[in-house]
Amino acid sequence: xxxxxxxxxxxxxxxxxxxxxxxxxxxxxxxxxxxxxxxxxxxxxxxxxxxxxxxxxxxxxxxxxxxxxxxxxxxxxxxxxxxxxxxxxxxxxxxxxxxxxxxxxxxxxxxxxxxxxxxxxxxxxxxxxxxxxxxxxxxxxxxxxxxxxxxxxxxxxxxxxxxxxxxxxxxxxxxxxxxxxxxxxxxxxxxxxxxxxxxxxxxxxxxxxxxxxxxxxxxxxxxxxxxxxxxxxxxx
Numbered sequence: 001x002x003x004x005x006x007x008x009x010x011x012x013x014x015x016x017x018x019x020x021x022x023x024x025x026x027x028x029x030x031x032x033x034x035x036x037x038x039x040x041x042x043x044x045x046x047x048x049x050x051x052x053x054x055x056x057x058x059x060x061x062x063x064x065x066x067x068x069x070x071x072x073x074x075x076x077x078x079x080x081x082x083x084x085x086x087x088x089x090x091x092x093x094x095x096x097x098x099x100x101x102x103x104x105x106x107x108x109x110x111x112x113x114x115x116x117x118x119x120x121x122x123x124x125x126x127x128x129x130x131x132x133x134x135x136x137x138x139x140x141x142x143x144x145x146x147x148x149x150x151x152x153x154x155x156x157x158x159x160x161x162x163x164x165x166x167x168x169x170x171x172x173x174x175x176x177x178x179x180x181x182x183x184x185x186x187x188x189x190x191x192x193x194x195x196x197x198x199x200x201x202x203x204x205x206x207x208x209x210x211x212x213x214x215x216x217x218x219x220x221x222x223x224x225x226x227x228x229x230x231x232x233x234x235x236x
Contacts, residue, residue: 001210001211001212001213001214002198002199002201002203002209002210002211002214003209003210003211004201004202004203004204004207004208004209005023005034005207005208005209005210006204006207007021007045007204007205007206007207010022010023010045010208011025011026011029011030011031011034012029013027013028013029016049017048017049017052018046018047018048018049018052019046019047020044020045020046020047021044021045021046021206022042022043022044022045023042023043023044023045023188023190023208024036024037024040024041024042024043026042026044036119037186037188037210037230037232037235038164038186038232038233038234038235039118039119039120039162039164039232039233040116040117040118040164040186040188040230040232041062041117041118041119042115042116042117043114043115043116043117043188043190043208043230044114044115044116045112045114045190045206046112046113046114046115047110047111047112048071048073048103048105048110048111048112048113049105049110050105050107050108050109050110050111051105051106052104052105053073053074053102053103053104053105053106054102054103054104055102056076056078056100056101056102057100057101057102058098058099058100059093059095059098059099059101060095060096060097060098060099060123061095061096061097061119061120061123061124062095062117062118062119062120063092063093063094063095063117063118063119063120063149063160063161063162064092064093064094064095064115064116064117065090065091065092065115065116065117065118065146065147065158065160065166066085066090066091066092066093066103066113066114066115066116067090067113067114067116067146067166067168067192067228068085068086068087068088068089068090068111068112068113069087069112069113069114069192069193069226070087070109070110070111070112071086071087071105071107071109071110071111071112071113072084072085072086072087072105072106072107072111073085073091073103073104073105073111073113074103074104074105074106075091075093075101075102075103075129075131076101076102076104077093077099077100077101077102077129078099078100078101079099079127079128079129081129083129083131084106085131088133088134088135088136089131089132089133089134090131090132090134090146090147090158090166091129091130091131091132091158092129092130092131092147092158092159092160093127093128093129094120094125094126094127094128094129094160094161095127096120096124096125096126096127096128096161097123097124097125097126097127098127099127099129101129114190114192114228116166116228116230118160118162118164118230118232119162120160120161120162121149121161121162121163122161125161130158130159131158132146132156132158134146134156134168136170136226139168139169139170140169140170140171140172141169141170141171141172141175141177142169142177143167143168143169143177143179143229144167144168144169145157145165145166145167146158146166146167146168146228147159147160147165147166148160148164148165148166149161149162149163149164149165150163150164150165150231151163153165162233163233164230164231164232164233165230165231166228166229166230166231167179167228167229167230167231168226168227168228168229169219169226169227169229170224170225170226171194171196171219171221171224171225171226171227172221172224173194173221173222173223173224173225174220174221175220175221176218176219176220176221177219178216178217178218178219179216179217179219179229179231180215180216180217181211181214181215181216181217181231182215183215184234185231185232185233185234186210186211186212186232186233186234186235187209187211187212187214187217187229187230187231187232188208188209188210188211188229188230188232189203189208189209189211189219189227189228189229189230190206190207190208190209190227190228190229191203191204191205191206191207191225191226191227192205192206192226192227192228193205193224193225193226194221194222194223194224194225194226195221195222195223195225196219196220196221196222196225196227197219197220197222198211198217198218198219199214199216199217199218200218202222205225212235
């Protein structure tokens with residue numbers, strides 16, 4: 001099953017400085033049919049105005065992955081971590097037993113990003129933050145694990161506390177990548193740029209594809225495309 005959620009059907013809110021589209025129920029947007037996908041609880045498509053951002057606020061027991069699409073985001077937290085993550089790169093914050101952080105767009109242009117929250121396999125772990133660079137040329141026409149807690153995670157992937165992975169690829173028009181999913185596993189795919197088909201099903205730019213019962217995925221770029229995909233454990 002491949003359930004496509006087009007951009008115009010997503011929830012969201014426009015706060016002026018922040019224009020957010022919500023793939024799943026979040027804040028004031030509630031849809032009982034879109035509460036999450038396995039341990040994937042949040043996938044927000046955010047545009048953050050230049051010179052603005054999220055002031056200090058707390059989180060607990062969530063793996064928060066940020067994929068920057070355009071611009072950059074600057075992170076600060078109570079553990080004295082600070083870093084700037086630019087377009088194409090990734091940061092991971094394990095909120096664990098508690099973290100307070102701020103995310104600012106200190107750039108002269110708007111920043112766009114995906115904010116992805118995954119529930120951890122256990123609560124109360126030590127909070128942590130890290131970021132890494134993932135050159136787009138290194139994932140040209142191939143899927144690369146950007147963040148992962150799976151047993152086969154490569155050393156360069158950022159660690160998350162769940163048997164899940166966030167993968168990315170940049171695809172030339174007409175190119176295909178494939179992914180095998182173990183029985184029962186779920187996937188959620190969003191083209192950050194361009195349109196793709198998944199096993200022949202069209203997924204437009206910034207739409208979401210909730211996937212289950214498909215053990216082999218063929219992802220074909222209909223135009224030049226950039227995709228982000230979550231490989232998730234079976235739903236409890």
